[in-house]
Amino acid sequence: MLKTRAWIAIVAAAALVLGLLSWYTLTKKGSGSVVEIVQDGKVLRTIDLDLVAAEYSFTVECPEGGSNTILVQPGRICVAEADCPDRICVHQGWLSDGAAPVVCMPHRLVLRLKDGEEADAVVR
């Protein structure tokens, strides 16, 4: 049996390491400008944010009811409105602020940066 003091040290050390890692992953900048809107693992739409000239928005319906309104502006995208209970997706703000995807868990919706976008950009 480990002494309680040892467990406190283990948990505190883990918290410190995870805190530093979280800071890194959540402030990490995303690369690329192509965004995918995904529901249930299926890509509904792909948008290149660099090619967006004027602001527009559209609504994604959840098969079981409920919807998210997605706002697209030149160079950035976010969930502007949602009728899910927690509205975390709305509070997460612009996707372009970080590499971590914007998620609406109740509606199984994800806004994410497309993988391997850098390679495409060079070709184009």
Add this chain to the structure above:
Amino acid sequence: MTKRITRAALLTALALILFVAEAQIPPLVPIPGVKLGLANAVTVWAMFSLGPADTLAILLARILLGSVFAGSVSAAIFSLSGGVLCYLAMLLLRRILTESQMWVCSVFAAVCHNAGQLLAAILVYRTKGLALYFPVLMLSGIVTGLFTGLTAQLVARRLGRRG
């Protein structure tokens, strides 16, 4: 046997109340998956006071009924994958911890719960980028697990004294 079933049913009801009440609290941080997990206090207490079999019954009943109340199938998938991992962690830890170290069990259980839930989310959403949430969700597991664990420990101590 009747006493055992009644006790398990009562605890399931208690866990469900905590689960539903907690859902009414607006999210404190805009990070998907971060939640207090008050019902974890019931699970941890049961693991130490009632044993693994009763705890599993309470946990599964809460997840099943909780998903019905929350009204979504996806909630059940995430809850179940988190719950199973959390249960396995507790099963291992209860052997090497004393009752006054219940909070340690709760911390690891919460961390495993969050990790299991995120793993399920990565598979269901088919989005590898969600892995970026691993550190912050595990950290949140430490904080919330500490809180619910100390709650469970306090309850165990008070109940223990009365015998």
